[in-house]
Amino acid sequence: MFSLKNKKAVVTGGGSGIGRAIATILAKQDAEVHIIELGIAQAKDTLDEIEAAGKMAFSYACDVSDHQAVKTVFEQIGSIHILVNNAGIAHIGKADTTEESDFDRVMRVNVKGVYNCLYAAIPQIRSAGGGVIINMASIAALVGLPDRFAYSTAKGAVKAMTMSVAKDYIGENIRCNSISPARVHTPFVDGFLQKNYPDHIPEMFEKLSKTQPIGRMAKPEEIGALALYLCSDEAAFITGCDYPIDGGFTTLNN
Known part of the structure; x- marks a missing residue:
């Protein structure tokens, strides 16, 4: 079960944390993993771990907020079956304490970055005959979190993009779901x-x-396990869904 043999996956922000856990578990299940990070050095530990396990991985230096750079990298990678939009940044602040420059920075990475990767990846997934997209949202998209105005706004947009993409490409054998960790x-x-x-x-x-x-x-590996399931053929009937993985946060804190 959950084999990704002969599948090619792209994981943005795969150098640490959740992205690293996702990249390594996809590789463990025999996907060829392509990691996009701001710098090659940031992907080294993930790359080393995957290669030490006898699996195949590649890394690319790319700022996901740079539209042309993202297009160039995806053209270099070619046809893919899986995209995991994980790269993102955090910010602490309320609406009246968030500076314009900080708001723009969060939107540029967390929203435009996801758009850029969708724009570049969907033709490559289409050329592979279909595939899977996972966008990393957050419980911040589902409930009000204190002092997370810009971050919550961005993750709400990611969740909405997920539903839009799922509807637009369901006829092309492209599934799209999001994961919302606590x-x-x-x-x-x-x-x-x-x-x-x-x-x-x-x-x-x-x-x-x-x-x-x-x-x-949560442990990063627990998020990785959910991502693996959603990427696998076992989840072939699932699209247009958001998956809170939150230790009961959104349902038991009321």
Whole structure:
């Protein structure tokens, strides 16, 4: 089950965290994985892990917010069967504390970046006879999160793009779904705590963990497992859906 043999997958932001977990599990199931990161060095650890397991992977330096650069990379990769739009950035702030430059930066990466990859990838998926697109949304697209105005706005757009693409390409054997995680324990979380609460890391880690009713953060590998299922032929009947993977956050916190 869940074999991706003879499938070619692109994972943006595959150098760390959720993207790395997705890239490695797709490769484990025999997909040929192509990782897009801001710089080649940022993809090295993922590439090394995949190659050490005897699987095949490639990396490309590309800013997903650069339309022409994205087109060039996808033309270089050629026909693909899977696209995982995972690259994104975070931001903390309310509507009246978010500077215009920060709002534009989040939109450029988290919204335009997804559009750029969709624009470039769909012809390549079409040429392969169809395939799967996964967009990484967030519970921020589903519920109000404090101090996450720009981020929530962007992820809401990603969820809407997912539904639009699913409807537009269902007749071309292209499925599109989104995943909406709650807090995931990634290097980003560790860096956030180190920067903002250097003297209270254990207490703040516990506080962030308990935000999820299940009592902990998700592991990147758990997001990767869901992505694998949605990419596989076992999920061939699924399109136009958003999957919260949130430890009960959206349903049990009311």
